[in-house]
Every structure is written in structure tokens, then in C-alpha cells.
Amino acid sequence: MLTTTCLNLSLPILGNRTMANLDPPQNPLPNDDLNRHDDPLSIPEPRKSQQAELFETEPPPWELTVQDDVATAKIVFSEAPFGPYDYRIPDEDRDRVKPGMRVRVPLGRRRQPMTGWCIETHLGQVQRSGKLRDIVEILDEEPLCDAHLVRLVSWISHYYQTPMGQVFDTLIPSSVRANAGTRERTYLTPCTGKSDEKAIDSLPKKQQVALRFLIAAGRPMTASELMVHAECTRGPISALQSKGFLEVAVRREMTTGMPMRWAQGDGEEQQTHVLSSEQTTALQRIDAAIDSGKGKTLLLHGVTGSGKTEVYIKAIEHVVRFGRGAIVMVPEISLTPQTRGRFERRFDSVAVLHSQMTPAERHFQWQRIRRGEVQVVVGPRSAVFAPLPRLGLIVIDEEHDASFKQDTQPRYHARKVAHARAMSLGVPLILGSATPSMESWHATATGHAELITMNDRINQRPMPNVELVDLRVRDDRTRGAISRQLHQAVQETLTENGQVILLLNRRGFATTIQCPSCGHVVACPDCDMPLTHHRDGGKAVCHYCDYTIATPPWCPACRYDGIRYGGLGTQKLEVEVKARFPNAKVARMDSDTMRRPGSHQRVLSSFRSGELNILLGTQMIAKGLDFPNVLLVGVINADSALHFPDFRAAERTFQLVTQVAGRTGRGDRGGRVVVQTFSPEHPAIQAASRHDYLQFANDEMVNRRKFNYPPLGSVARIIIRGIVEEVTEAVAEQLLSRLEAARLALGVEVRLLGPAPPPISKLRGKYRFHILLQATEAAILGNTIRRATDSFTIPDKDDVQYVVDIDPMDML
Numbered sequence: 001m002l003t004t005t006c007l008n009l010s011l012p013i014l015g016n017r018t019m020a021n022l023d024p025p026q027n028p029l030p031n032d033d034l035n036r037h038d039d040p041l042s043i044p045e046p047r048k049s050q051q052a053e054l055f056e057t058e059p060p061p062w063e064l065t066v067q068d069d070v071a072t073a074k075i076v077f078s079e080a081p082f083g084p085y086d087y088r089i090p091d092e093d094r095d096r097v098k099p100g101m102r103v104r105v106p107l108g109r110r111r112q113p114m115t116g117w118c119i120e121t122h123l124g125q126v127q128r129s130g131k132l133r134d135i136v137e138i139l140d141e142e143p144l145c146d147a148h149l150v151r152l153v154s155w156i157s158h159y160y161q162t163p164m165g166q167v168f169d170t171l172i173p174s175s176v177r178a179n180a181g182t183r184e185r186t187y188l189t190p191c192t193g194k195s196d197e198k199a200i201d202s203l204p205k206k207q208q209v210a211l212r213f214l215i216a217a218g219r220p221m222t223a224s225e226l227m228v229h230a231e232c233t234r235g236p237i238s239a240l241q242s243k244g245f246l247e248v249a250v251r252r253e254m255t256t257g258m259p260m261r262w263a264q265g266d267g268e269e270q271q272t273h274v275l276s277s278e279q280t281t282a283l284q285r286i287d288a289a290i291d292s293g294k295g296k297t298l299l300l301h302g303v304t305g306s307g308k309t310e311v312y313i314k315a316i317e318h319v320v321r322f323g324r325g326a327i328v329m330v331p332e333i334s335l336t337p338q339t340r341g342r343f344e345r346r347f348d349s350v351a352v353l354h355s356q357m358t359p360a361e362r363h364f365q366w367q368r369i370r371r372g373e374v375q376v377v378v379g380p381r382s383a384v385f386a387p388l389p390r391l392g393l394i395v396i397d398e399e400h401d402a403s404f405k406q407d408t409q410p411r412y413h414a415r416k417v418a419h420a421r422a423m424s425l426g427v428p429l430i431l432g433s434a435t436p437s438m439e440s441w442h443a444t445a446t447g448h449a450e451l452i453t454m455n456d457r458i459n460q461r462p463m464p465n466v467e468l469v470d471l472r473v474r475d476d477r478t479r480g481a482i483s484r485q486l487h488q489a490v491q492e493t494l495t496e497n498g499q500v501i502l503l504l505n506r507r508g509f510a511t512t513i514q515c516p517s518c519g520h521v522v523a524c525p526d527c528d529m530p531l532t533h534h535r536d537g538g539k540a541v542c543h544y545c546d547y548t549i550a551t552p553p554w555c556p557a558c559r560y561d562g563i564r565y566g567g568l569g570t571q572k573l574e575v576e577v578k579a580r581f582p583n584a585k586v587a588r589m590d591s592d593t594m595r596r597p598g599s600h601q602r603v604l605s606s607f608r609s610g611e612l613n614i615l616l617g618t619q620m621i622a623k624g625l626d627f628p629n630v631l632l633v634g635v636i637n638a639d640s641a642l643h644f645p646d647f648r649a650a651e652r653t654f655q656l657v658t659q660v661a662g663r664t665g666r667g668d669r670g671g672r673v674v675v676q677t678f679s680p681e682h683p684a685i686q687a688a689s690r691h692d693y694l695q696f697a698n699d700e701m702v703n704r705r706k707f708n709y710p711p712l713g714s715v716a717r718i719i720i721r722g723i724v725e726e727v728t729e730a731v732a733e734q735l736l737s738r739l740e741a742a743r744l745a746l747g748v749e750v751r752l753l754g755p756a757p758p759p760i761s762k763l764r765g766k767y768r769f770h771i772l773l774q775a776t777e778a779a780i781l782g783n784t785i786r787r788a789t790d791s792f793t794i795p796d797k798d799d800v801q802y803v804v805d806i807d808p809m810d811m812l
């Protein structure tokens with residue numbers, strides 16, 4: 001009974017298939033999420049060596065030969081077979097091959113050598129049958145990852161159960177691997193032994209001029225440069241080259257300079273601030289952690305508008321003073337000109353990474369970072385891998401944000417990776433948020449993180465007053481999306497020349513297209529999800545796979561001429577807002593209007609300058625924006641995330657409402673918030689309306705404890721997908737039996753749920769099933785899954801794949 005409730009409440013497991021060991025584990029132990037103070041990159045139970053003989057079966061011991069003094073390298077690949085495999089390093093390359101470099105090696109019966117990553121080198125005896133194959137080419141002059149990052153790769157590979165080669169490919173951007181924006185240039189220098197006067201005098205005139213010029217220049221030159229300076233053709237230079245007067249060296253160089261188009265701010269001009277007393281205390285504690293030279297996690301819980309950014313900047317200044325650098329991670333959406341400007345104004349060399357960079361720009365920045373020319377790297381989750389040679393501090397702003405988890409392999413969480421990286425380097429990790437994740441909050445309760453609180457806004461500004469509008473009360477509802485109260489509040493704000501932010505977390509115009517006559521809902525053929533009607537161009541779009549058709553004018557099923565667009569998206573809201581407030585200037589911000597590079601910057605600059613009166617949009621507008629003239633925030637529907645089949649639904653709702661509410665009252669003119677909801681009594685919405693994080697966190701922890709959900713226990717998820725539903729399900733069942741066997745063999749308590757279809761049961765034409773695993777600790781889940789999937793292969797003809805998601809952030 002208990003279990004059924006739990007399933008309906010929180011885990012989207014449907015049906016009542018195999019559910020073994022249903023009772024939640026007793027006496028939950030804190031999981032070791034932010035825990036390890038010993039070496040965080042150590043891997044508790046090393047994977048048994050996967051060195052396999054590719055051509056023969058294991059020979060008997062007496063056939064093994066011992067070879068002395070052989071240099072070998074372990075190589076991994078990003079495609080199957082993943083390795084690692086041993087290769088011999090040719091004698092002349094012994095000093096060149098290092099871990100973190102790419103090499104090309106023969107593999108199996110492939111004709112072309114394969115590119116792989118060196119993870120280890122070894123000099124000495126090898127014992128094996130037959131000859132090791134040789135490395136045929138070394139692709140990098142310098143390792144792309146230093147030894148520390150190679151260990152981080154190995155840790156991520158182990159924890160997230162992803163082959164090391166694939167982790168390398170995630171760590172090192174493809175633009176770097178492809179040398180984007182570079183070309184090879186050939187440089188000439190005079191050959192030292194040959195350039196005596198007598199020899200030169202005996203050369204033809206033009207050759208003499210060219211060679212003398214090169215000697216006088218005292219630096220290498222390309223042939224074309226020399227041709228210009230010595231006023232000659234290529235002939236004399238080629239002649240010098242063939243006579244051995246010139247030495248030739250090939251260098252790879254950037255073709256682009258520093259990209260400039262992002263170097264502008266958004267008009268904000270503030271410089272440094274005198275810290276408030278709360279900021280001062282926070283900074284002292286962070287500086288103490290920096291000075292201690294030990295790894296430590298600090299959670300900076302500061303209400304919206306408490307000035308967390310200034311604390312990060314001052315802490316980074318402290319680190320930079322010692323010649324070290326810092327990484328600051330922010331949600332991709334917050335990579336606004338405002339954030340960039342704040343860092344660029346305060347440091348000499350900042351590298352801002354964002355998704356709209358060209359490959360050449362990305363490569364350019366990466367090289368600068370690696371050469372140690374950058375003090376601060378600001379970027380989204382992938383910035384956790386920035387190769388700063390002297391990293392002194394990692395900051396994650398808005399650490400609760402879901403975008404820090406990657407939703408493709410390796411499904412890493414930047415917070416977890418940052419923690420591992422910081423602890424192994426012995427540097428502090430600062431997590432900042434007004435609404436910390438339950439994971440980080442729990443870490444402070446168990447002593448794994450130090451809590452620093454900032455309760456007040458800068459200049460003692462009050463938190464904005466939040467008014468809840470109950471949408472169930474008929475009087476409050478008007479015909480559209482905006483209630484009487486919200487309409488009035490907008491009107492008053494506009495009269496006072498204040499600005500308004502309206503949040504609606506659904507893009508598009510109408511979220512369902514349904515026939516009122518036969519009930520048919522227009523859905524995506526590949527995902528089975530309803531299509532959203534977009535007004536621009538009359539398109540119906542699948543928000544899961546981007547499948548797009550022209551919106552049908554009549555019902556495709558019964559031909560009824562009067563199909564209805566139901567549900568509310570930001571486009572429809574925009575139409576309503578413009579109709580209600582015809583004199584206001586309105587802009588919409590969602591991923592549809594923000595496609596082009598720089599569109600963020602344009603909208604936000606004109607909002608700051610006061611040109612715009614109303615900004616409406618999806619969660620994009622809920623984060624980090626700091627505009628003093630926003631006097632009103634309206635939330636159109638606070639419940640949109642509340643009824644998701646996910647144990648984090650309440651947490652997400654609380655975060656979203658609190659964050660967007662925090663966008664107002666940031667200037668001297670105060671601010672107010674109107675939140676429309678169908679469940680005003682829900683604890684998450686109640687707590688958000690009072691800005692009461694502690695209340696929320698305490699309530700929520702009680703709920704999590706009931707079912708040992710994270711952060712009190714650990715969860716993993718295996719998604720199985722395939723073209724044929726029955727075959728996919730059969731593979732899922734097979735996997736479940738293996739998991740049951742693994743659990744038994746390891747003697748561990750793991751709760752297994754499923755396989756069952758998740759809420760998105762079909763995606764991009766593939767059927768999906770998932771299995772959920774729960775235990776007190778992530779390590780138990782990791783070991784169980786590794787044991788179950790070790791040597792588990794699915795026949796190619798089945799065309800079924802599975803992915804393992806450790807600490808999943810969504811259950812869809």
C-alpha cells in the first residue's frame with residue numbers, strides 16, 4: 001500500500017510489473033554526495049582490467065614471453081571497443097607520448113588506424129604473448145589534459161558509467177580536437193652551420209639578399225613574408241632551401257584574433273562596492289577557506305538581491321592576487337551581458353564561454369585558458385572542465401539550476417564534478433543560491449559543506465510582498481490568462497512608470513490542438529506528445545523532437561471544420577498583454593525569440609534603458625536579472641511544474657516562484673509580486689510567497705525522508721529504448737533480472753522499480769522503458785549496475801540501446 005502511494009506521488013512508474021524488494025531501505029545513511037575529504041578521485045573498486053586479446057584467446061602461461069625495457073601506453077577509444085588496450089611506444093617517441101594526448105593506433109582488423117586517448121604510460125617489463133602493436137602516429141604535441149584532468153576523466157567514467165574515451169570527448173571540445181580556426185604555417189630560419197660569409201658571398205645575388213635579410217631579421221619568417229621583404233620571387237628561396245641554407249619548421253597557428261563581438265556590456269556601469277556586513281562576513285569565511293589550502297565546499301545561501309556576485313568577485317580577486325585562476329559557472333541562460341559585464345569590468349582577462357561561440361572562438365579561448373592567460377572563466381556547466389593550469393577556486397552560481405546536469409552521455413552533474421575536481425586540487429568550491437538544492441542543503445546539515453547565510457538584501461531593502469491569486473475563485477478569473485488583480489497591478493505599475501516582468505513557463509501559442517467534435521488531439525507521430533501551435537507561420541511543433549507541420553485547419557481525423565487551440569503559451573499571452581495594455585511596449589523572451597546570437601543582449605539592454613515596459617517570457621526571465629525599475633512581477637500559472645510525476649516537483653516550483661519574485665524590489669522604489677495559482681495552499685507555494693526557504697526545506701526534507709529520496713538516499717535510472725515495443729520491453733526485463741541477480745550476489749539492499757513506460761513513453765520514434773533503482777548510497781547503485789551490465793550485450797538485430805543515468809534530475 002505504502003509503495004503504491006509512493007509511486008503515484010513521485011516516481012513515474014506505471015503499472016504493477018516486477019517490483020522486487022519494495023520496502024524502502026531502513027535507517028538511511030547520508031549519501032556521500034558532497035562528502036569525501038579523502039582523495040575524491042580515487043575509485044573505490046577499480047574496474048577489472050579490460051585488456052583483451054583481440055586476435056587470440058588467452059595463451060597458457062608457459063607461452064608468455066617476457067620483454068624487458070619496453071615503453072607501453074594504455075589507449076582508450078570513444079567508440080566500441082572502448083579499451084583500454086596496451087600499445088608499444090616506438091623507441092624514438094618514448095619521450096613524446098604522455099597521458100592526455102591523442103594517438104593513432106591499429107585496432108582489430110580495421111584498415112585505417114583509430115584515434116585514441118593515452119591514459120597511462122609504462123616503461124619496463126611486459127609479459128605477454130606475441131608482439132604488442134605500435135603506436136603509428138602522435139596527434140598532439142602537448143597533452144590536451146594534464147595529469148589531474150586525466151584522473152578526473154577516469155573518475156567521471158567510473159561514477160557515471162561512461163567509457164573513458166567518451167568522457168575525453170566531452171572534456172575536450174570538438175573545436176579543440178579539430179584545431180578549429182588554425183592553419184599550419186611553414187617558417188624558415190637560416191641554417192646555423194652554413195651561414196658563414198664566404199659561403200654566402202658565393203651565392204647568386206638574389207639568394208644572397210634573401211638570406212642576409214633573414215639573418216638580420218633574427219626571427220623565423222614564412223616564405224611569403226621573406227618574398228615581400230627581400231623583394232624577390234619564390235625561386236631564390238627555394239634554391240636556398242634545396243642548398244641547405246634554410247631550416248624549415250611547421251607550426252600550427254590561430255587564424256583569428258580575440259573575438260570582439262561579445263566584449264560589450266549591457267549598459268550597467270557599477271564598479272566595485274563597499275561590502276555590507278553580511279557580505280564582509282561571507283567573504284572572510286571564503287578567504288579563510290582559500291588560505292587554508294584545503295578542499296572545502298561552502299554553500300552561500302543569500303536571498304535574491306543580497307549581493308552574492310560581489311562576494312564571488314572579491315573572493316576571486318583574492319585568488320588572482322596569488323597568481324591563480326577561477327571558474328564561475330552560471331546557468332546558460334544567465335550568460336547575459338550583465339553577468340559578463342560584471343566580471344569583465346573587474347578582471348583583466350576573462351574568458352566567457354557560451355553556446356553561440358563559433359568553433360574557432362571556442363578553440364581560441366580554450367588555448368588562452370590552457371596557457372594560463374585567463375584569470376576567470378565564466379561559462380555554463382561545461383566550464384567545469386576549463387583547463388586552467390593553476391585553478392584556485394570554483395564557483396557555481398544558482399547552483400540549484402537543472403541545467404548543471406547534462407542530459408546526454410556522460411550524464412554528469414557539474415556540481416558533482418566540480419566537487420571532485422576542487423577537492424582533489426585542495427581548493428574551495430562555492431555554491432551560491434537563494435534557493436539551494438536539497439542536496440547542497442543536506443550537505444550543510446551533515447557537515448560536508450559549510451553554510452554561509454545572507455538574510456538581507458543590499459541596503460536593507462525589503463523583500464517584495466507576494467499576493468496569491470486563487471484561480472479557482474470565479475470572480476478573480478477573467479476571460480484570458482490575466483486575473484483582475486494582476487491586470488490592476490500591471491495598470492498601476494505602468495502609471496507609475498515602473499516595469500513589469502510576467503512569467504509563463506510554456507512557449508508557443510496554444511499547447512494543445514484538439515477537435516471539439518471527435519476529441520482527436522494532434523500529436524507527434526514520433527513522440528506521441530501533443531503538438532504546440534505556434535502562431536508565427538501557423539506551425540504545429542513537437543517540443544520534444546522539433547517535428548513540425550503546418551497547423552491543420554480542420555480535424556485530421558474527422559474533418560470537422562473548427563479545430564480548437566487550447567492551453568496557453570507565451571505567444572498567446574503576448575497577444576493578450578498587448579490587447580490589454582495597448583500603450584505599453586512589450587517584448588517576449590523564450591527560446592523561439594532568442595534564437596539569433598545577440599538577441600538576449602538586445603532585449604535586455606532595451607529593458608534596462610526603459611524603452612520596454614513589459615517583459616514576458618519563460619523561465620529565461622526568472623534568473624539572475626537585476627533591474628532596479630522592475631516594480632511588479634506576475635506569475636501566470638505557478639502550478640505548471642507542481643503536478644509533474646517527479647519527486648522534485650515541489651522543489652522546482654518553490655525555486656521558480658522564489659527566483660522570479662526576486663526580480664523585483666531591487667531598487668529604491670520597492671516591488672510587488674502577484675502569483676496566480678490553482679493551489680494557493682500548497683506548502684511550496686506558501687513558502688515561496690513568504691520567501692521562507694527554511695520552512696520549505698524543512699517540510700520537503702520530511703517528504704524525502706519518507707521514501708528515502710535524494711538527498712537522503714540515492715537514485716539511478718536506466719532508460720531502455722528501441723524501435724519495436726515488445727523487443728524493447730523484453731530487453732528491459734532481461735536487464736531487470738540481471739540487476740536482481742547482481743543485488744543478490746553483492747548482498748546489498750537496492751530497491752528496483754519497473755521496467756515501466758516513463759511519462760514520455762515514445763521519443764523520436766523509439767519506444768522507451770525505464771528501471772529505477774534506489775539505495776542508501778550512490779556507490780551501492782553504481783556497483784550493482786556495473787555488475788549487472790558487465791558483459792551484457794544486446795544483439796544488433798534487436799536495435800535496442802540502454803543508458804544509465806546516475807542521480808537523474810528528471811524522470812520523463
Ligand SMILES: Nc1ncnc2c1ncn2[C@@H]1O[C@H](COP(=O)(O)OP(=O)(O)OP(=O)(O)O)[C@@H](O)[C@H]1O
Pocket residue numbers: 270273274275276279302303304305306307308309310433434458459623624625626662
Ligand atoms: N555592497 C554593496 N553595496 C551596494 N550595492 C551592492 C553591494 N553589493 C552588491 N550590490 C548591488 O546589489 C545588486 C544585487 O546584487 P546581485 O545581483 O549580486 O544579487 P544576488 O545575490 O546575486 O541576487 P540573485 O540571487 O537574485 O541573482 C546588484 O545591483 C549589485 O551591484
Ligand SMILES: [Zn+2]
Pocket residue numbers: 524525526527528529542543544545546547764
Ligand atoms: Zn516529437
